[in-house]
Amino acid sequence: MTWASLLEITFWIPLLSASIRVATPLIFAGLGESVCERAGILNVGVEGMMALGAIAGFLAAFWTGNPWIGFGVAIAVGALAGLLFGFLTVIRGADQIVTGVVFNIFALGLASFVYARLFVSAHSVAQLPSIPVYRVPTLSTLPFVGKPFFAQTPIVYCAYALVPVFWFLLERSPWGLSARAAGENPEAVDSAGLDVWRIRLQATAIGGAMAGLAGATLSIAQVGAYVDGMVAGRGFIALAIVVFGAWRPWGVALAALLFGAVDALQLRMQIGGSIVPGPLLVGLPYLLTIVVVTLAAARAGYPAAINKPYARRRLSRSRRVATANALPAGTRS
Template sequence: MTFSSFLELSFWIPLLAAGVRVATPLLFASLGEAVSERAGVINVGLEGMMALGAIVGFLVAYWTGLSWAGLLAAAAAGLAASLIFGFLTIFRGADQVVTGIVMNILLLGLASFAYASIFSSAHVVAQLTAIPIFRVPWLSDLPIIGRPFFAQSPIVYVVYLLIPVFWLLLEHSQWGLSVRAAGENPEAVDSAGINIWYLRLQAVAICGAMAGLAGAILAVIQIGAYVDGMISGRGFIALAIVVFGGWRPWRVAAAALLFGVVDAFQLRLQVSGVPIPSPFLIGMPYILTIVVVAFVAGRAGYPAAINKAYPLRHFSRKARKLLPADSAAVHPLPQENS
C-alpha cells in the first residue's frame, strides 16, 4: 500500500466499514449512557457492565447455541447490575462516580473470575460460530455508502434503528421531557408529582441493559469468544463519546462513528508503513477524543443535576404518595408550619 492509495475508493470503503464495526459496541453503550446522564446519573461503571455483558452473553450463547439468547441474557445482566448501582446512588444517595468505580472493579473481577472458574481446564476450546454478514437488498448496492453501511452484521442494523428510537424517546416524548428535567431541575419534576427516584432508576436500567448488550456484541458477535480484558477501555471511551455528542442521540452516533473511523484509519496508516511512530498512531483516536471533549464539553456542559442525589426529605407530598408506605414511615415528612 502506498500513499496514493489513500485517494482511492478501495481504501475508503473498507475504512468506513471498519469504522462502523468499531463504532457499534461503543454506540450501544453511549446511547444508554446518554439517557442515564440526561436523568442526572453518571454511570462510570460502563466498563464493568460491558465486561459482565461480555461474559454472560458469551456463556449463554455458548451453552444454548443461540446468539440472540446470549444478547438477551447480557442485557438482563447489565440491567441487574445497573439496578444495584441505581439503588446505591439514587435511593441511598451514594456518590455516583465513586460507586461507578467500585462497580467497575467488582464486575471486571467477577467476569474474569467466572471465566477462569468455568473454563479452568485449558483443554476446553470455548468459542462460538461466527455470525455471517447480512447484505440489505438494494441498499447494499448503493454506490460508496452501500457496502460500509449495509453489508454488515445484523446487529449493526439494530443500532441504526435504535438511534431514532432513542432520539424520539429522549427528545420528543413525555417520558424524555421528564428525564431531561430530572437531570436539569429535579425539583420541577418532583413538584409535577413524578417520582424522581423511579424515573432515574428507569434511565439507569436502560443504560445498564445497553452496556450489557455492548459487551456481548464484542464477545458474541464480533469475536465469538470471551477474552479476559477484551473491553479494554471501551466503557470509558463511550463515556467520552456521550460528552462529545452533547448528550443527543444523533450527535452521539456521529461521534461514535468518527472515533471508529479514526481508529480504523490509524490501523491502516500503520499498514501503509508511514514513518510515524506506532504509539502516536495508536493514540490518535484517544487524542482526538480528548481534544474534542475539551473543546465541545466546555460549551455544552453536563446536565446540571448530575451526581446530585435527590434526598427523600425533598420529596413533595404529591410525589411521596407514590413511594411504598414503609419508606415514608422511615423518613417522616417534616411538619410544615413548625
C-alpha cells in the first residue's frame, strides 16, 4: 500500500470485500450477544461457544461432506452451550462474568481435547472444499459496491439477512419487548405475569446458537479446517462490537464492518511498508475499538439489569415453595 494507491479503486474494492469477510463471524456473534445483553445477560463465554461451534460444525461437515449440516450442528451445539451458561447464570444466579471466564477455559479445553482424541495427526484431515462464491445477478454488477457486497459466499448473505431479522425480533416483536424489559426492569416483567427466567434462558440459547454459527463460519466457510485457538479473541471483539453498536442489530453490523475494515487495512499497511512496524500494526483494530467504544458511550449504556441475577419468579405459591425447598439453602432469596 502506497499513498498513491489510496486514490485507486483497485485498492478500495478488495479492502471492502475483506472487511465484509472479517466482519461476518463478528456480525453473527454480535447479534446473538446483543440479544443476551438486552435481556440482562453479559455472556463473556462467547469466545468459548465460538470454539465449540467451530469444532462441532467442522466435524459434522467433515463427516457428512455437507457444509450446511455443519452449520446446523454448530448452531445446535452453540444453543446447548448457551443453555448451560443460562442454567448457571439465570437459574443458579452465578456471577455472569466469572462464569463466562471459566466457561471459556472449559470450552477451549473441550474443543482441543475432542480434536486431539479424534485425529492422531492434522495430516489426516484434509482441507474441506471451499464454499463457492455466489454472484447475485444484477446486484453484483453494480459499480463499486457490487463486487464487495454481492460476490461473496452464501454465508455472508445469511449475515445480511439476519440483521433485519434480529432488528425485528428485538425492536418490533412482543418477545423483544419482554426481553428488553427483562434487561431493564425484571421486576416489572415479573409483575406483568411473564417469566423472567424463561425469557433470559431463551436469550442465552439464541446467543449461544449465534456464537456457534460464528465459530462454524470460521472453520467451515473461511478456513476449511479446524485449528486449536482459531477463534483467537474474536469472541471478545464481539462483546466490544455490541457496545459500540449500541446494542442495536444495525449498529452491531456497522461496528463489525468497521472493525473488519481496520483489520484488513492494517494487513495492507504492513505490505505497503509503513513507519509503524508490522508486528505493532496488528494492534490497530483493538486501539480503534477502544476509541469507538468511548465515543459510543455518550449515546447508550448497558441495560440496567445486566449482570444482576433475578432471584424471584412469578409462580403459583405452592410451586414457589416447592422450588425454594429444592434449592440449596444459600440460594433462597
